[in-house]
Amino acid sequence: MEVIILPSSKEVGALAADAIEDLVRSKPTAVLGLATGSSPLPIYDELARRHDEAGLSFTQVHGFALDEYVGLPAGHFESYREVIRREFTNRVDVAAENVHGPDGTAADILGACHAYEEAIKAAGGVDLQILGVGTNGHIGFNEPGSSLASRTRIKTLAEQTRQDNSRFFDSIDQVPHHVVTQGLGTIMDARHVVLVAVGAGKAQAIRDFVEGPVSAACPASVLQFHPHVTIVIDEAAATRLAGADSYRHAFGNKPAWQGL
Ligand code: GLP
Numbered sequence: 001m002e003v004i005i006l007p008s009s010k011e012v013g014a015l016a017a018d019a020i021e022d023l024v025r026s027k028p029t030a031v032l033g034l035a036t037g038s039s040p041l042p043i044y045d046e047l048a049r050r051h052d053e054a055g056l057s058f059t060q061v062h063g064f065a066l067d068e069y070v071g072l073p074a075g076h077f078e079s080y081r082e083v084i085r086r087e088f089t090n091r092v093d094v095a096a097e098n099v100h101g102p103d104g105t106a107a108d109i110l111g112a113c114h115a116y117e118e119a120i121k122a123a124g125g126v127d128l129q130i131l132g133v134g135t136n137g138h139i140g141f142n143e144p145g146s147s148l149a150s151r152t153r154i155k156t157l158a159e160q161t162r163q164d165n166s167r168f169f170d171s172i173d174q175v176p177h178h179v180v181t182q183g184l185g186t187i188m189d190a191r192h193v194v195l196v197a198v199g200a201g202k203a204q205a206i207r208d209f210v211e212g213p214v215s216a217a218c219p220a221s222v223l224q225f226h227p228h229v230t231i232v233i234d235e236a237a238a239t240r241l242a243g244a245d246s247y248r249h250a251f252g253n254k255p256a257w258q259g260l
Helices: 007-026 043-052 080-087 109-122 157-167 184-188 200-210 219-225 244-252
Strands: 001-005 031-033 064-066 065-067 128-131 152-157 177-183 192-197 228-235
Touching: 001 007, 001 244, 007 043, 007 128, 007 192, 064 109, 065 080, 065 152, 065 200, 109 177, 128 200, 157 177, 157 192, 184 219, 192 219, 200 228
Parallel strands: 001 228, 031 064, 031 128, 128 192, 192 228
Antiparallel strands: 065 177, 152 177
């Protein structure tokens, strides 16, 4: 795992956008794994800016969302499909039919989860997966206790996550209890994982999954087994990392040809 510590969320977003820009320019048919939450927003802002000002085009790109609430009506403002459209794909030139998300409204949820896995496979697999991390170490909506080999399925949210996400709703009562999420095994199939996190509230989760044991109790720790993970965080999120100085040293001395 490469850990990159930067001054603020703006630099975090710009560096993650660099990885996406490099990929899309070298492989215009790239498949992106798209995450919601606040953490990826600076990435989407930066990609939209590069689209407007530097001709970065996504016309042949496919996007697959990580997760979705179950129980919100289609088109609900906070449904992740809508968030992804609003925050990213509608601001660039991704074809609407190339943007996919797990279906939280399906009558046959199990069938829809299976179909989602098949759709990712049919598109050639995810080239670059954007991730945030929950304060309890979840990625996607894989809460503590999730199988490290899990695939797309329905999950029950931890109360901590409902509490954390209640800021997007009028009250916590409106936050659904159930979600559909790509599994940890699904996420691990992505060729490159770029996880972004900012702020002191994420410092313990970062410490736990980067330097703690690999355990279902901290789902993001499964990334220690992934061959190509880039963790981009700000100073505040890095405060509990025992190895912060060595991560800074390694990045500061990285040969430019290596890229991200
Ligand atoms: C949600 C999403 C995750 C996200 C997490 C952290 O639970 N399902 O994909 O990483 O929140 O969100 P934020 O970036 O807003 O802290």
